[in-house]
């Protein structure tokens with residue numbers, strides 16, 4: 001079902017400071033930046049080999065990432081796995097009794113199709129499925 005880790009997402013409260021951190025301390029270069037209103041975030045993507053490191057900053061304190069930071073602080077937010085057929089993956093997971101946040105794919109950044117899987121029923125890990133177009 002899973003072909004690779006597409007990205008690892010980190011919740012940050014100050015996107016500019018976090019971009020500076022990953023640029024200056026870790027030597028990564030920013031490849032993509034996008035506001036995703038649907039998810040209430042502004043994101044920054046750094047290519048890391050065959051995958052990405054994704055920084056997510058909340059657009060408002062009441063957005064899901066805003067609430068996450070208030071509850072758990074900054075840090076690891078989710079892991080995104082790439083799949084070839086997201087509808088099939090969602091249907092297989094549902095049959096296995098996994099709790100889905102998105103029963104149907106929606107549009108993610110970079111024109112991808114994405115869906116989130118609830119951490120409950122997945123050993124505490126929030127997972128995003130990504131299908132590239």
Ligand code: CO
Pocket residue numbers: 007009054078080128
């Ligand atoms: Co993501």
